[in-house]
Amino acid sequence: MKRSVLFDTETTGLDPATGDRVIEIAAIELIDDLPTGEVYHTLVDPERDVPPESTRVHGFTRDDLVGKPKFGEIAQGFLDFIGGDKLIAHNAPFDFGFVNAELALCKKPPLDRQRMVDTLVIAKKRFPGLPNNLDALCRRYNIDLSERTTHNALLDCRLLAEVYVELMGVVNAGWA
Template sequence: MREIVFDTETTGIQVSEGHRMVEIGCVEMVNRVETGRVFHAYFNPERSMPPEAQAVHGLSETFLSAQPLFRDVCEELLDFIEDSPLVAHNAAFDFAFLNFELGECGRLHIPRSRMIDTLALSRTKHPGAKHSLDALCVRYGVDRSHRVKHGALLDAQLLAQCYVELTGGRQIGLSLHEAPSAAEAVRQDAIAYDITRPVRAPRPHAASAAELERHARFLAQLTDPVWDLGTAKAA
């Protein structure tokens, strides 16, 4: 199954307040595996960039003024996403901006039926936890050290890795191979999550002969133990 994980950067929070999309990043996945195909573009929003928004993504008005308009790359974007499901974090936000830009180009909106919201998936799977993209990366061991500021393509790539974990992890589906032993499973997890602690075999828990002898001597010192009450009453 083909899916597109995507993210957007904008000039603000609400389309209704005149804010526009300035960047989109898309990552192609087939059967929850990244294919290496991506789509990435910046857009001239034809408006000013609020300082608080620039502080988030670092995209200045000067930089964006030299970028193409959305309508100039609209067809290329639509050719990339085709009719695939679209995965985003807090997807309603990204869909609102994407559909506004499509509408401005005279194109049909992408229906919500194609939307997969990883924020909703996270809230269902981890109730009461933090659900930001940063929190998901920490929870699933996804390296985000190079994420200094928000960036649409980088965030889409990080989200793609988190999406795999949210929907079954690195071993999705059934396998015809024999299941690994408990020790091997621990070893594989250590490799996958870079755990350096050594794997130790279970320690024996059976009492030694000396311990059993001390226990018998201790029991012999008890007066009227509870396990003898029924026997005494019957006699």
């Protein structure tokens, strides 16, 4: 059996080099490309403000995150969950960049980019010239988007797990 982990982050902005931070992280375990039901999820106190333009994307304000664990407090739990397995994300360089910036702040080694599987790259190869964001892929595969009113790392992981099954052509997935 082949284990991999699909993950997503929500952040205070677009660039960890300018001080943007992770505010939510979620991961779903896959065995042979199918979700097992094992999930990792937490909100994170970014120790800074959440700009209104970011709140419009994910719905979280600074007040929602005060008192949540800081990334350094959840880092080991996340690393334990993902283990040494392949890591799948949509626009994976973005999520890897943020997680690695957070890991650097708490003096932990970065995620090895050799582990990265980018579903955006897969989708662009499969559907060249078409929109390949998560919403477009869900619509293309008739995956229900009714719960997605804002970006949420756990919901986005669940949606991406369904998209990933379709992208990889897993037959009789049993994932609905």
